[in-house]
Structures are given as structure tokens and as C-alpha cells.
Amino acid sequence: MRSMKAAIPLMGAPHPSRATAHRRKAISEMLAIIILLALTVVAGVLVYQIFTGKAGVASTNTTVSIQSAYISGENGVMTLTIQNTGSNIINSLTVTVYQGGSTVSISPGGSQSVSITPGSSWSGTFTGSFTPGTQYTIIVQASSSTGSSTTATVTVTAN
Secondary structure, three states, X not given: OOOOHHHOOOOOOOOHHHHHHHHHHXXXXXXXXXXXXXXXXXXXXXXXXXXXXXXXXXXXXXXXXXXXXXXXXXXXXXXXXXEEOOOOOEEXXXXXXXXXOEEEOEEOOOEXXXXXXXXXXXXXXXXXXXXXXXXXXXXXXXXXXXXXXXXXXXXXXXO
């Protein structure tokens, strides 16, 4: 009679063909991890580029400041110097003058076509009926090449 012990496999010992399959599975898991890591890095780079590109667009702005404003009540002349303190080109200015809640008519009126690059200044002369010693509020509305607009205000007493 033959001994049966040799024919019974030990419990827990892997079958030789299963051990090879297990190794192949480990390699495929390793490749999957490497591929997922690579995809994560690529996705992170893409998200970073999108957000830094959008931040550059968001940081552009349209702002102006009135550097000087002078009104000569005797001559009926108002001079303004406006600086583009933003990052967009200013292509249109509208100057409105108020006194005591009423609009003061000035010439030239309406919108002025200009081209004020960032950091540059523009000076203009306007005529109107101004009274010496009277306070006037000057509002400058600037529109940029991007379609955005801003206002700057100053109060001046006519000389």
C-alpha cells in the first residue's frame, strides 16, 4: 500500500501555478499605482495652470486718479490731469461737473475718446460758466478697452 501522505497537499501552501499568478497580480497592481500617481500629477499641473491663468485675468483692473483739477472762475476754464493707475488701457473719459446738486454745462461735453496707457496721464481743458469762490464736484468716468469702467471724484473751489 502506498502512503497517502505524499498525495495530500499541505494546508496554506500555495499551489505553484497560483504563486506565479500572484506575482503577476502584484506587478499589475504596481503598474496601476504608478499610472494613477502619474495621472494625479498631470491633473494637478493642469489645475494649477488653469487657476494661475485665471488669476492673471482677474488681476487686471481699471482705475484712474485725478492728479490735478483747477477751475478759473474768472476765465471760465477748467483743467484736469487724470492718471491711469490701473492695468487696462483707458479709451474713453466722461467728465461731469456739479454745483449744488445741478449739472454745470461744460465744453467739450460728453465722452472724450482718449488712449491712456497704464501709468500714463492725460490732461484736458474744458470751458464753462464758473463762479469764483464756488465749490464744484468733478466726476470722471473712465472706460477701458476691456469694457470695464471706474469713476474718480474731486471737489474744487473755483479761483
